[in-house]
Amino acid sequence: MKLKKGIPVIDQGDKLGFWGGKFGGNFVPETLKKPIEDLEILFNKLKNDKNFIKERDKYFKNWIGSPTRFIKLHNLTKHVGGAQIWSKVVSDANGGAHKIYNATVHCLLAKRSGKKVIIGDTGAGYAGKMLSMAAKKFGLKCKIFMGAKDIKRQQPNVKAMKKNGADVIPVYSGSQTLVDAVSECMRYWVANCDTTAMCVGSTVGPAIFVRICGWSTSQISRELKLQLLNEFGSIPKKLKLYNCVGGGSSSFGFWNEFMDYNKKQVEFIGVEAGGPAKSKKHAAPLTYGSKIGILHGAAQYVNQNDDGQIEETESISAGLDYPGISPLHCFLKDTKRARYTAASDEDALKAYQIVTKYENLRPSLEPSHAFSVAIKEAKKFSKDTIVIINSCGDAYKDRGILEKKLGKKYVKSN
């Protein structure tokens, strides 16, 4: 299995949509074959259409607020001692997370295809919130599928979705989290694909959704590349990019433009959700060696039992609480381009405390996982190493959990 140079990773799949011959694909009911093919044709045409790119960039700049900041974390660098620690503050984006890029592109595509309704899944509520924002902006009706458990633990985002006029549909089946929300959303699309567009909230699902999402979030690394050149005059000799990985949309977008660099120069580190330290359950299929299986239309490493039933996950962060992982990351793992590890719930909380103590930055629980590993590893690196963490979400949505785990005072003072 080999990563090709000079070709975007999203376009390195084979005819049937498999990366490396085995990850991804289209394991979908017959009914969805046609709408998926239609979307493929539309996307393949538009991604090379100058006017469409112009339109996309216009909304990215004027509405989403690109570029998001690239800042040095001086105090944290001093505290840790070792590499220079920087952050790409993607949570600056309109709505507070990277999910806005994918949501915007899907709404632009839906409009082009003449669909009036757009549906989407959400875990942490960001994908749903952003889709509801974009749908409102572009005059589309919006339905968001969300696990009942996640609705309870991510109330601020639920309120935002409703405020934007979206229907939030609670999903009570299975573990009542993201995995069930995606299933229910796909089922709804099966029944309504003639009138409705679907947005999958991450780089998961049938191959076309993986590609659209990866193409959209790659805005992050496009910006970062320019910012690095501005700051250092060239791409640093020792660059390490840390990102949390749930479905894998923010990390893929954070890395994409650096894909062709030697990994000794630009290393990618993906941090999965290890779950509570004492629990056997986790959401880290790459770190803990899960087997390949089929989930939501794609072949990927996925937590499952011997029979092939998908296993329940556990993580403090709803956005990472997914048993599978993007086929793109499976591909990056097996080609050894990226390295994957996990942080526990406790690690993430601790990292959140450290970051908020030293910096004027409030990463949500998802990027706190990445901060945890970055802080640990940065200690050992030389001073000319540039460590960058993608702070891809804001902790506002986690207020309830942080208050419960760390106490009211702590949350208020930050």
Next chain:
Amino acid sequence: MLNQISIAFKKAKNEKRPALLTYTVAGDNSKKQSLEILKSISKYADILEVGVPHNTPVADGGQIQTSSYRAIKNGIKMNDIFKIIKDFKRSKNSKPIILMGYYNMIYQYGENKFVRECKKSGVNGLIVVDLPWPENKVFSKKCKKNSIIFIQLLSPTTSSKRLKSITKDSHDMIYYISMLSTTGGKLKVSPKEILKNYNKIKYISPKKNCVIGFGITEKTISNFKNTDGIVVGSQICKEITRSLNNRQNPVINVSKMVGKLRKKLS
């Protein structure tokens, strides 16, 4: 030698009626009970679809999901399902069996081992909901080699070009999904519209047996008397749930229901 499924269609045709296909989930609500259900409904049904429960089903509506979760909760495993079928096939009035499920269950079992085990336990056909054409080409060939009918699905969204390719690659039986819906949805298109599409398939592929499924209930089934076969699934699963909730015997109730369905086709 003709596959038992083909024989069942022939028999129904001789009686000038469509074949009745039922769908129940293996292990719902227990291994023993689901075997009893199969035994009792095979008095009336011509072909029995047995669902392999999966916990992330992307094409099933509420009724079948409920049945599937119930079966998984009760501990059903792939090997138990083969055992149920083996036991059923030993019974007196056994009918042809179609296993219906999602690809991950087959993938984890191993394609070759799965097909071998199907053959050994007496499975006559396979429906894999999320393994569409052309992705299913290799697997369907493996089935054919082992005298198992791989059943291709067609839907209202299937283009004419695709329809021709799929029917060309299909075995003796084809499954037409009546409408854009998960299983158990309310029939939202007219029977006339469904039959129009059905006839289109029969025109392109007159020799193959084509069944219609999704949204078929006691109320709607008599609209389809002039077809090769009709599948009822969700309504049966719903009846099992209803029986359990009312502390009644699902075997008796389901058997009664299938008897009624069969009468409506005569």
